[in-house]
Amino acid sequence: MTNLPPPGTVLGRLEDLPDPGARASAWNDGAVILVRRGPTITAFLNTCPHAQRPLNLPGGKVMLHEGAFIVCPVHGASFAATDGT
Ligand code: FES
Numbered sequence: 001m002t003n004l005p006p007p008g009t010v011l012g013r014l015e016d017l018p019d020p021g022a023r024a025s026a027w028n029d030g031a032v033i034l035v036r037r038g039p040t041i042t043a044f045l046n047t048c049p050h051a052q053r054p055l056n057l058p059g060g061k062v063m064l065h066e067g068a069f070i071v072c073p074v075h076g077a078s079f080a081a082t083d084g085t
Helices: none
Strands: 021-024 032-037 040-045 063-065 069-071 078-080
Touching: 021 063
Parallel strands: none
Antiparallel strands: 021 032, 032 040, 063 069, 069 078
């Protein structure tokens, strides 16, 4: 079963998230990534489905191509920042 943060969990501070931008959360050693696009913040599990590696770089930064696609730093898979497809 997937380990999700319980309701009400603080995942990070808005001022630490660039717009547009993405970062690993402060919660559970970066188990979630947060994507900011304007007024919308979306959270995704921080695991690439290809080889189950984290989507963040050292220091928590997440590559967000053109503000629209999360890019895995391991082999370059891309995921829509809106719904993860
Ligand atoms: S682990 Fe992400 S693309 Fe391979």
